Amino acid sequence: MTAPIPDLPVLAEDDSMLSRKFGREVANYFSGSPLNRVSFLRTDHAFLGAAFAHPTASFLLVDNLSPLGKDAANLAYVGRDDIVSLTGSAPFDKSEEDQIKEFNSNITHPVILFLGLDEKKKTGFEFREYKGSPYFAVDVTPKGSIEAKAKGVIEAVKAKTGLSFIPGGRLMTLNAPEAAIYAQARALLDWNHRNPFCGGCGHRTLSINAGTKRVCPPTDLADVPEGAAPKQRPDCPTRHGISNLSFPRTDPTVIMAIVSADGTKLLLGRSKRYPPHWYSTLAGFLEPGESIEEAVRRETWEESGVTVGRVVIHSSQPWPYPANLMIGAIGQALPGDGEAIHLGNDPELEDARWYGFDEVREAMVTGVSGLGEAAPKGYKEGGLRIPPQTAIANQLMNAVINGYLTLPAKI
Structure with missing residues (x-):
């Protein structure tokens, strides 16, 4: 696995009920300011x-x-x-x-x-x-x-x-x-x-x-x-009255690691602007009157044709380009036809594929790079490339292949 991001802020380990049940809180790049905003x-x-x-x-x-x-x-x-x-x-x-x-x-x-x-x-x-x-x-x-x-x-x-x-x-x-x-x-x-x-x-x-x-x-x-x-x-x-027209906006966006029904593969997609063989998790904006879970299911189906059942929220990431809050989630595809990929709805993706966990693990070691960066040393041409650790997409992939969905609850 790739090394942790230096100085990435996380809460101190504790023995709280929530930490025993769900594990240590995940912090993402751009979060964890050392300043008290008062x-x-x-x-x-x-x-x-x-x-x-x-x-x-x-x-x-x-x-x-x-x-x-x-x-x-x-x-x-x-x-x-x-x-x-x-x-x-x-x-x-x-x-x-x-x-x-x-x-x-x-x-x-x-x-x-x-x-x-x-x-x-x-x-x-x-x-x-x-x-x-x-x-x-x-x-x-x-x-x-x-x-x-x-x-x-x-x-x-x-x-x-x-x-x-x-x-x-x-x-x-x-x-x-x-x-x-x-x-x-x-x-x-x-x-x-x-x-x-x-x-x-x-x-x-x-x-x-x-x-x-x-x-x-x-x-x-x-x-x-x-x-x-x-x-x-x-x-x-x-x-007149109460108006939020003049306050800063934050646009909520869902980004999701979708797991196959049998829990052995990850759904990844690529747009035309990505480098060759570079894939990431799917993402999209929340719409008015829509829950996070509904947005995950809707965006996944619209972009890939895959039907998602259960959704859990993993972590979030401020994304100041210009004012997004990336809400990271993990969802599981429904079995059978629910896993079928169909790109005919929303033309946003150029391709979408199911990748086995082992292939994603290999990419975590040899295929991590930013969009504008060359592939790292050790990369084999044609292999999977994925976003860097500063992106929540990487953290979601890492969580899934390291057993986020299967770790026994410590109660």
Whole structure:
């Protein structure tokens, strides 16, 4: 078997009833952040201001969703002095109410995310009973009215540190704890990028609550003479009743390892974009009014024609590309015609096959690689290739072939 991912976060082993019954909890890449998000404090501007101003606060710079890094495995953080020319010295000094009153759609503000507190670092920051090193992410993408300032920050940091931004559409090389920090930052910054305009009325929105909420202000100071009353904007449904239009979205997706009726084979599929001989578990989005189990059965049948009976949930994985939650499940095909593969429903897959456990075990040793990577050493041409351990698909396959469905309950 392939070695565990270094630093992949897992709960400490325990002797709880649930662990005895179901085994140790599985953690996947992009989960397990070392930061306490203290999300209830994002509306507290006294807390945010104190955290931002603290000399030990760490700031992750992100340019077009690429983070500043020491290398491909490690993020890099800068201090407050490195970004204050862009953010200002006190970006959290105004309440949500005041920010809305002073909204000017001609002015671009950099999105500043509060990520959380690293409680293991005793840096002297303390707010009420909450202690730890504050972490923020700052969007330094040059755009709008802050383009020149953002470029200045980027150039100054590069010159000072010699560091650069880690390129790539999908970062899967970071060490596990920092991958979780990046996942949080990337998903929220991407959401802010995609929602500059209101879905209810089409006008510009304003980022508040340390990057975790966008509002549609009722007035606008754009092009208004100094001292004059702000312009009224059209009525908007987001200002009435309870509305989640302006909060970050997470799209639930099922990904499933489907086992044959006799428990000896795994169903794997491939799309046209996969490298030769590279197969993975099936996956698809949940639909409104659908349970996880129903989605597993529906997506499996639509993509492969295989009919699934019992479904159990295994683990989950945040997937910040852009905002998915991969819900990992294991299902078992119904015997007989239920195992027949038919690709005529949904044309998403190019191929789907049943693979024996031994062939999957061999692939775990010699066929693991990312989509854009070459096959590893020891790979024999024509053999099965599968996703890396950073993908939940690999973890689901590994669980099945190592007896997840047959381990006796320890009660």
